[in-house]
Amino acid sequence: MSLIDEKWEILFEKHNIEHEIKKNGLFYITADQIREVKEPRLMTKFDTRESLPAVFGRKIAILPVTRGKYVLGEFDLYQDFPEMVSDIKQMKGAKIPDYYETIDINDIRSEANAINIMSIAGILEDFLGEPHMVQTVSGRMSSGSFGFYVSHSKSGDYQTKSYITVENSQVEIDGGFENPNVFSVMEGKNVVHSNFLIRQLYYPVRLWNGKINKQIRPVFLVYSNNIFRLLEYEFMDINDYNSLNLVQEKNYSLEDIEITWEDLQDIWKKTRIKPEPEVTFIQADSFPKVISLAEHLAEEPMIAAEIAELFGFKERQSDYYFNAGRYLGLMEKRNGEEGVKAHITSAGRRLLKMRYKERQLEYVRLILEHRIFYELFETILKGGKAPDKKTIAAKMREMRVCGESLVERRASSVRGWLYWIMALVNS
Structure with missing residues (x-):
């Protein structure tokens, strides 16, 4: 059992969290309450289903709702990635212009570096079918105010929902790219996972949906094995966290990819x-x-x-x-x-x-x-x-x-x- 698992067990016991969720549907916990056992940032970062603490079981998950408060409930917060092996055949080639002497395509180490190289190679423009995409935003920012429905973990043949209100929670955007027609919000990873936290796309989309009039196109980038894997999603109902739909997926490489x-x-x-x-x-x-x-x-x-x-x-x-x-x-x-x-x-x-x-x-x-x-x-x-x-x-x-x-x-x-x-x- 990890240290994070142990600390959450302490919190569950101290605040009777599982009982409160069963009784009321939700349980709100403050950053100060979490900080009594460990730093909240470390205690609330669960980017995949598998990373959730054991005491959460298979149903409970956590979302930030303000800069100092979180909500726990039987939420369905994660989306499975499609199996990658079936999509390698669809890989496309891309090139970095020869005049960039500082770029080594065999030394792309960080998520930020991968996003930068992807942009220089014109990969995002090809993927979206949109010219002249320029990075305009990145980093941490405030979510603003919005509310949404989130589905509960599936139980039997039905699925209930809870309504959650977010007020100035912290949002982190790995890259935001814009042209005259669209704005693309990007989440980047340089590690292969089986699923991802929908919040990483949903909160940024809600933030910018309230600020701009352009179409917002959320994209997830996974860079590994020198392959840029891009997946575009859309939220069919902007007020429904779980209305995520895969629009398209493509893989790109900067090298010779032909294997027979x-x-x-x-x-x-x-x-x-x-x-x-x-x-x-x-x-x-x-x-x-x-x-x-x-x-x-x-x-x-x-x-x-x-x-x-x-x-x-x-x-x-x-x-x-x-x-x-x-x-x-x-x-x-x-x-x-x-x-x-x-x-x-x-x-x-x-x-x-x-x-x-x-x-x-x-x-x-x-x-x-x-x-x-x-x-x-x-x-x-x-x-x-x-x-x-x-x-x-x-x-x-x-x-x-x-x-x-x-x-x-x-x-x-x-x-x-x-x-x-x-x-x-x-x-």
């Missing part, structure tokens, strides 16, 4: 199977998250709790994704003055310096060095489709890669990685 079946077949033929490492067999369904973790470890080593905070994981999941990196030889643990931390290996650091196409094929090679993936990928090459979970589980039992009680769960990870390889093909 012939490329994958060539890698498969040249790969030499290695003995299985003495590492826990994979239980990490999302290979893009394995890549994202490697990228962040290349910046600095992390303990399990830091990985959990970055990805919105529970600490157990941090181990799953770290062990997946160990399985491929990309990550390792080292003892230091601050204890045991996860590090990128020298092989992982070399891989991350490769160009996009070369790097993806190297990931494929590292996966196929393991016999189970090598043989299952052979069935893909012969049949043109991924084997089902039953076939994968049978192969896992045959090779005894993990205990029987773990086979079904870890078969999902194997299938996820195979799908990721297949989705690399874009021609």
Whole structure:
């Protein structure tokens, strides 16, 4: 259990929060009350469902309503991202003009840097179909006053709503871009998550909807593996927090992105199977998250709790994704003055310096060095489709890669990685 979990348990017990929510539907708590156990900023930052404290259960969530007050309730605050693997085929190329000598496209580290490069490359203009988009706002600002309906966590066949009023809560905008026709509010991340907090788009949209007359087009940017993933949303009812609808999604790269079946077949033929490492067999369904973790470890080593905070994981999941990196030889643990931390290996650091196409094929090679993936990928090459979970589980039992009680769960990870390889093909 994390320190944040422990502190929220103290608050739930002290203020009888769960009982109050069941009785009244909502519970308001002040920043000063939270500060009695820990800094409110750290206690209220939950960008994904998985990052919510254990005591919240699967239903309770929290929203800021003023600069010094929050509301808790059984709210449905998060939106799932579409699975990325199915969209890589739609990736488009983009270019940085040659005269920019200060830009290294292989060294885009921060969310702000990714947004800046995206703008320079004309990616947002292409995505929105709008010319001459210029960044006009960013940073922290006051929300102003507005009210909205938010859905409760789904229960049975119906869903109730609560009405929430916001008064000058703090809003942070990663980037606001404008031309004569539209204003685009952008939230940027340089880490791969499965879902996001709708508030990160909704509060900025409500702020600017009350100030300007132009159409507002909210966009979520995820930058990882040298891919700019843009998702445009709209709120079908501006007064309904949960009326979010995905308008379009596109992926962009500044490098050569053409990978063919012939490329994958060539890698498969040249790969030499290695003995299985003495590492826990994979239980990490999302290979893009394995890549994202490697990228962040290349910046600095992390303990399990830091990985959990970055990805919105529970600490157990941090181990799953770290062990997946160990399985491929990309990550390792080292003892230091601050204890045991996860590090990128020298092989992982070399891989991350490769160009996009070369790097993806190297990931494929590292996966196929393991016999189970090598043989299952052979069935893909012969049949043109991924084997089902039953076939994968049978192969896992045959090779005894993990205990029987773990086979079904870890078969999902194997299938996820195979799908990721297949989705690399874009021609």
